[in-house]
Amino acid sequence: MSVDVGARLRGIRTTFGLSQRELARRAGVTNGLISLIEQNRVSPSVSSLKKVLDGVPMSLAEFFTLDLSATPRAFFSADDLVELGNPQVSLRLVAAQRPGRQLTLLHERYAAGAATGEEMLTHRGEEAGVVIRGRIELTVGGAVRVLGPGEAYYFASQLPHRFRNVGREACEIISACTPPTF
């Protein structure tokens, strides 16, 4: 019952849209090594696995903690929000089943046509939000979806992501991110 290092690395690399050569260049190793590791033809040393993950970037702890088979949901329909409050005070919670949440709320507003930029964002922490008004196109990893009022998102900020307001109306989002940055 060994750890499938190869499948994990391949899943991460493709999620980030990198070729073996590109990841190898960033990590300072050869493309052949990436290939051998992904095929489980070798069990890499900790030091070289760390070099490879530095090219993503991702820590060893995150690498071994990651569960590819149980990828957390990235999108939630309006009905998926969990009602926590009572008839007097309504509290609708996003990703209620997700353990270890530690977020703070923000209020964002995207003008018509606005976006977070051409490049995909990728940083530490987690972020989540609810669309209040308008429509927003959200790309997370390989998945793209246009979210409307009442729909929500929740994903790890390490996944490459981008917001684009593809409508003619301004878009408002109640969003949250982890304390340190952003």
Next chain:
Amino acid sequence: MSVDVGARLRGIRTTFGLSQRELARRAGVTNGLISLIEQNRVSPSVSSLKKVLDGVPMSLAEFFTLDLSATPRAFFSADDLVELGNPQVSLRLVAAQRPGRQLTLLHERYAAGAATGEEMLTHRGEEAGVVIRGRIELTVGGAVRVLGPGEAYYFASQLPHRFRNVGREACEIISACTPPTF
């Protein structure tokens, strides 16, 4: 800025009270390898590091997540409990700063002289508690302390631990443990 695998392994091994040879025997590797890894003379392959950790036992994710320098507090004085409630409803929270808690409460009672056994316990999950009446001697890792009424504990159950009622009076504890076992 590399990961100090050697120091981590040595810290874990000594915490569990194992010699290099004993850990090597359980893991199915040689004692020399343990020695070389702990001195950072080599960077072990993932497969052999996994074999070594299986002898503890501990997962790779737990190994790399562990932060030896910032070992969470194991003991809390009565004053260290965080008051969460209001003047009407008083809620005193144990280890409030600890992230990702998911515990359920129990009520334990130790007769005079009772103990959890000669062997140290070690299992998955986390456990915590507050002493209500009497006194209890608690050993966690290398640390030992006698706790009295109003004092509390919180530690990872993987750390070898043992409860002993060293007084003449019965001891009551409100304790909590993670869902799966115990």
Next chain:
DNA sequence: CTTTCTTGTCTAAGATCCTAAACACCATGA
């Protein structure tokens, strides 16, 4: 003081990892 057992360290030799380079395949165009 010896003997014996334990501990952690060190050293050649064998096994495995890692690199450099070539290879095969699939596109896209000239």
Next chain:
DNA sequence: TCATGGTGTTTAGGATCTTAGACAAGAAAG
């Protein structure tokens, strides 16, 4: 059709990890 640039794979050889066994130091008992 033939180049060009991209992908992942394979292989020989040098670098590194891992083993088996010896070594030195300390503790406990005779």
